[in-house]
Amino acid sequence: MKALVTGASGFVGGAVLRFLVGQGVEARVLARPGADGANWESLPVEMVSGDLQDAGSLRRAVQGCRWVFHVAADYRLWVPDPVSMYASNVGGTEQLVRAALDAGAERIVYTSSVAVLGFYGDERPSDENAQARLEDMIGHYKRSKYLAEERVRRLCTEEGAPVVIVNPSTPIGPADRKPTPTGRLVRDAAAGKMPAYVDTGLNVVHVDDVAAGHWLALQKGETGRRYILGGDNLPLAAILTRIAGLTGRPSPRWRIPRRSLYPMAWAGEKWIRWRGHGTPLVTMDELRMAAHHMYFTSERAENELGYLHRPAEEALRDAVAWFAGHGYF
Numbered sequence: 001m002k003a004l005v006t007g008a009s010g011f012v013g014g015a016v017l018r019f020l021v022g023q024g025v026e027a028r029v030l031a032r033p034g035a036d037g038a039n040w041e042s043l044p045v046e047m048v049s050g051d052l053q054d055a056g057s058l059r060r061a062v063q064g065c066r067w068v069f070h071v072a073a074d075y076r077l078w079v080p081d082p083v084s085m086y087a088s089n090v091g092g093t094e095q096l097v098r099a100a101l102d103a104g105a106e107r108i109v110y111t112s113s114v115a116v117l118g119f120y121g122d123e124r125p126s127d128e129n130a131q132a133r134l135e136d137m138i139g140h141y142k143r144s145k146y147l148a149e150e151r152v153r154r155l156c157t158e159e160g161a162p163v164v165i166v167n168p169s170t171p172i173g174p175a176d177r178k179p180t181p182t183g184r185l186v187r188d189a190a191a192g193k194m195p196a197y198v199d200t201g202l203n204v205v206h207v208d209d210v211a212a213g214h215w216l217a218l219q220k221g222e223t224g225r226r227y228i229l230g231g232d233n234l235p236l237a238a239i240l241t242r243i244a245g246l247t248g249r250p251s252p253r254w255r256i257p258r259r260s261l262y263p264m265a266w267a268g269e270k271w272i273r274w275r276g277h278g279t280p281l282v283t284m285d286e287l288r289m290a291a292h293h294m295y296f297t298s299e300r301a302e303n304e305l306g307y308l309h310r311p312a313e314e315a316l317r318d319a320v321a322w323f324a325g326h327g328y329f
């Protein structure tokens with residue numbers, strides 16, 4: 001039983017790869033030339049060179065694979081030029097699913113995101129039925145993932161693609177090497193570099209639970225159906241307080257009105273565009289997203305897949321310990 005994993009050099013993809021190897025699965029990794037191989041260098045995996053924008057490499061990568069875990073995505077909350085993001089996240093996803101379908105793959109697990117879901121107006125946590133429109137998506141990352149999931153659903157209904165969709169919430173934990181935007185938040189908070197916060201909330205889940213959820217979706221998920229893989233809903237202030245408790249640093253004391261940060265975000269984006277590289281400290285889209293408490297429920301995955309998640313404190317603890325142990329402070 002051979003499985004292809006895309007995005008294995010990334011945070012969630014690396015966790016999925018480690019889980020699969022632990023289950024005795026023969027794993028093949030699709031990696032761009034020059035990609036960081038730290039997530040698989042000590043694992044018995046096969047590496048195939050390729051790219052989501054190279055259809056030929058995708059066809060070669062899926063040959064002989066019974067299963068495909070498509071975890072790869074261009075995950076940036078701010079991009080000066082989004083063309084490449086759409087080419088990878090939307091076009092690349094469709095090309096990979098078609099290639100896997102043509103190669104006779106029995107099952108494909110597509111890693112979407114809770115970013116594509118809507119919000120209920122009565123403060124209920126969002127579930128898989130919380131509808132959203134493309135115009136509701138804030139920023140190119142959310143829009144690209146929304147369009148990609150729509151393409152996947154169409155391939156399921158019109159061409160019989162055997163795809164199960166998983167929607168991770170906010171994964172946190174070890175081996176966030178880049179790190180992800182959320183990982184940067186945890187790292188900076190643990191280093192005492194976040195004296196203030198805005199009023200928002202996140203659903204925190206251990207990245208290893210997300211990886212286990214991918215395996216459960218492969219085994220038990222219904223084709224064309226989406227499953228939220230989440231954890232605990234927490235206000236940002238509570239998350240930062242828990243991180244402070246892990247490090248012995250003071251908790252952030254000041255809550256900053258979100259609107260007061262817009263001028264800094266606007267100026268930061270202008271500066272980065274002028275420089276031609278880098279990432280703003282805070283972006284306009286991040287502030288727009290923070291207007292919502294991004295709370296979700298994994299009840300469907302729990303009931304239908306047998307999905308379980310550990311407490312958020314364990315995810316934060318493991319992330320802080322990993323960052324500390326690898327010199328990120």
